[in-house]
Amino acid sequence: MKRIAESTVRRLSIYLSFLEDIGARGALTTSSDDLARLGGTTSAQVRKDLSFFGSFGKRGLGYSVPELSSRLREILGLERQWRVCIVGAGKIGSALARYAGFAERGFMVSGVYDSDPGKIGKQWGGVTVLDIADLERDIVARQYHIAVLAVPAEEAQVLVDRMVKAGIKAILSFAPTQITVPADVTLRTVNMAMELEGLTFALTNRGADR
Amino acid sequence: MKRIAESTVRRLSIYLSFLEDIGARGALTTSSDDLARLGGTTSAQVRKDLSFFGSFGKRGLGYSVPELSSRLREILGLERQWRVCIVGAGKIGSALARYAGFAERGFMVSGVYDSDPGKIGKQWGGVTVLDIADLERDIVARQYHIAVLAVPAEEAQVLVDRMVKAGIKAILSFAPTQITVPADVTLRTVNMAMELEGLTFALTNRGADR
DNA sequence: GCTAGCTTGTGAATTAAATCACAAGTTAGA
DNA sequence: TCTAACTTGTGATTTAATTCACAAGCTAGC
Ligand SMILES: NC(=O)c1ccc[n+]([C@@H]2O[C@H](COP(=O)([O-])OP(=O)(O)OC[C@H]3O[C@@H](n4cnc5c(N)ncnc54)[C@H](O)[C@@H]3O)[C@@H](O)[C@H]2O)c1
Ligand SMILES: NC(=O)c1ccc[n+]([C@@H]2O[C@H](COP(=O)([O-])OP(=O)(O)OC[C@H]3O[C@@H](n4cnc5c(N)ncnc54)[C@H](O)[C@@H]3O)[C@@H](O)[C@H]2O)c1
Numbered sequence: 001m002k003r004i005a006e007s008t009v010r011r012l013s014i015y016l017s018f019l020e021d022i023g024a025r026g027a028l029t030t031s032s033d034d035l036a037r038l039g040g041t042t043s044a045q046v047r048k049d050l051s052f053f054g055s056f057g058k059r060g061l062g063y064s065v066p067e068l069s070s071r072l073r074e075i076l077g078l079e080r081q082w083r084v085c086i087v088g089a090g091k092i093g094s095a096l097a098r099y100a101g102f103a104e105r106g107f108m109v110s111g112v113y114d115s116d117p118g119k120i121g122k123q124w125g126g127v128t129v130l131d132i133a134d135l136e137r138d139i140v141a142r143q144y145h146i147a148v149l150a151v152p153a154e155e156a157q158v159l160v161d162r163m164v165k166a167g168i169k170a171i172l173s174f175a176p177t178q179i180t181v182p183a184d185v186t187l188r189t190v191n192m193a194m195e196l197e198g199l200t201f202a203l204t205n206r207g208a209d210r
Numbered sequence: 211m212k213r214i215a216e217s218t219v220r221r222l223s224i225y226l227s228f229l230e231d232i233g234a235r236g237a238l239t240t241s242s243d244d245l246a247r248l249g250g251t252t253s254a255q256v257r258k259d260l261s262f263f264g265s266f267g268k269r270g271l272g273y274s275v276p277e278l279s280s281r282l283r284e285i286l287g288l289e290r291q292w293r294v295c296i297v298g299a300g301k302i303g304s305a306l307a308r309y310a311g312f313a314e315r316g317f318m319v320s321g322v323y324d325s326d327p328g329k330i331g332k333q334w335g336g337v338t339v340l341d342i343a344d345l346e347r348d349i350v351a352r353q354y355h356i357a358v359l360a361v362p363a364e365e366a367q368v369l370v371d372r373m374v375k376a377g378i379k380a381i382l383s384f385a386p387t388q389i390t391v392p393a394d395v396t397l398r399t400v401n402m403a404m405e406l407e408g409l410t411f412a413l414t415n416r417g418a419d420r
Numbered sequence: 421g422c423t424a425g426c427t428t429g430t431g432a433a434t435t436a437a438a439t440c441a442c443a444a445g446t447t448a449g450a
Numbered sequence: 451t452c453t454a455a456c457t458t459g460t461g462a463t464t465t466a467a468t469t470c471a472c473a474a475g476c477t478a479g480c
Contacts, residue, residue, distance in 0.1 A: 009408055010408065031428090033427080044469055048429085048430080048467090051428095055429065058476060059428040059477095062426090077411055077414030078407065084406075091304070091305040094301070099302070101402075105403050107406055146406065169416075178248060186413070188408055192311070192400070194223040196292075197288065197315075198398055199380040199381075200380075201214075201286050203292075203356075203379060204285075204286070206394070215437070255439075260458095269445035269457055269459080422479105424477100428473105430474105431473105434468080436465105436467070439462105441462085443459095448454090448455090449454090
């Protein structure tokens with residue numbers, strides 16, 4: 001299989017969320033044109049994206065909403081439950097731990113870790129805050145699939161190294177810092193300062209370009 | 211001026227954060243090669259990115275850290291304060307409102323809005339939760355530059371429409387839904403479910419591709 | 421069973437982004 | 451002053467992503 005671009009994967013997520021939306025409203029079929037309109041892209045793009053994985057539509061008719069949803073869930077790996085741990089029980093970690101949207105999508109937050117003795121042992125909407133010292137042991141014992149990192153930037157790389165050593169293969173980081181991981185580990189970083197700077201760049205340079 | 215790609219702007223943010231890092235550690239000069247190594251790109255990419263905006267280095271020597279930092283801050287529009295409002299005082303809104311990282315970068319959270327009477331009037335680390343009914347008035351009166359949207363997905367588009375009508379030109383949304391804005395309004399969306407799906411895609415398809 | 425009207429799937433063409441590669445500056449040291 | 455060692459800035463080239471455009475396939479209606 002050809003290497004799939006990250007932009008394609010992002011769009012697949014978007015298509016899926018529309019399919020679930022219109023599926024919930026009773027739509028049984030849809031077209032690449034519908035998906036394109038909703039997702040702000042072109043119908044050729046939609047078809048090309050899907051074509052990397054197979055041929056899911058019927059010419060002249062379009063796509064079956066339930067079938068395409070299911071195929072996309074399969075492609076994205078959403079036909080199963082994923083065990084997630086959150087590392088860092090601070091402001092953002094706490095928001096994430098109690099976020100209902102994750103469970104709805106099959107992401108089970110089954111552990112939250114912190115180094116602050118004042119937080120360890122606290123109950124948080126069904127999850128207990130655990131001692132960061134047990135992180136490696138739990139990664140092995142509880143077989144977390146994904147770690148969400150919500151600690152100060154200075155701690156991020158060290159904790160990632162620990163987690164990688166313990167066998168974690170996927171990390172979502174909120175620390176605004178560059179982190180390096182081995183090639184077999186997937187890392188995504190959400191950097192809010194960078195998003196805001198994208199906005200201020202646009203506000204500042206509006207009119208000059210485009 | 212040529213249209214600048216979003217990927218270029220993102221990298222400029224990355225370069226700036228490195229410059230601030232090494233500048234704080236006393237470095238006076240740096241090279242495109244340094245920046246490339248730190249940012250996981252190539253030196254040619256760094257130089258090309260910068261070349262869209264001018265010529266900031268000295269051949270044979272590299273870049274002055276303070277000068278390049280300052281030029282990048284200028285380009286990104288960070289040489290000033292930006293007034294930010296947060297719309298939605300829930301779990302994520304509260305984390306954002308109390309996040310120190312914003313103020314450090316010149317983003318002043320000067321208003322938090324919610325529709326829940328139980329939350330309106332509460333004090334939150336120096337900011338009072340305000341009534342969403344006053345949103346339009348305040349966008350005009352307080353001249354917010356940026357709105358951060360942290361309400362349930364169902365409410366997102368309606369609130370965006372209200373804000374746009376009141377004159378807001380930049381929005382950062384955390385609602386996991388597609389939002390449309392006029393061409394003169396810049397919107398960035400942080401969709402955590404999508405980030406996680408990027409990870410599960412990689413976990414599921416590892417080995418098959420790449 | 422035939423036609424008109426759609427819509428897919430995909431090579432070909434185009435556009436955009438990243439990389440190469442090197443002339444042109446700059447500095448330090450002899 | 452001259453040379454050796456660097457590093458920038460940028461056209462040229464390559465690679466990647468997107469868009470075009472159309473044959474092929476499907477359905478509904480007659
Ligand atoms: N709060 C936000 O809205 C926000 C927004 C964007 C980015 N971030 C980033 O997310 C990260 C966390 O931010 P926050 O606002 O939640 O900070 P916070 O200070 O509220 O939380 C950080 C938590 O990490 C814990 N911690 C520190 N070192 C640790 C270690 N070695 N092992 C385990 N736990 C450790 C602390 O005890 C604390 O509970 C930071 O990198 C921050 O820049 C936060
Ligand atoms: N909590 C997280 O970690 C997290 C993560 C990713 C995405 N999100 C997204 O962020 C958004 C907020 O999530 P949350 O977890 O903070 O939810 P929440 O329910 O804790 O907060 C939502 C807040 O919005 C307020 N609100 C609702 N309608 C409003 C309106 N019309 N005007 C003003 N305020 C209104 C509610 O009163 C509530 O305080 C959601 O779209 C969610 O999907 C949250």
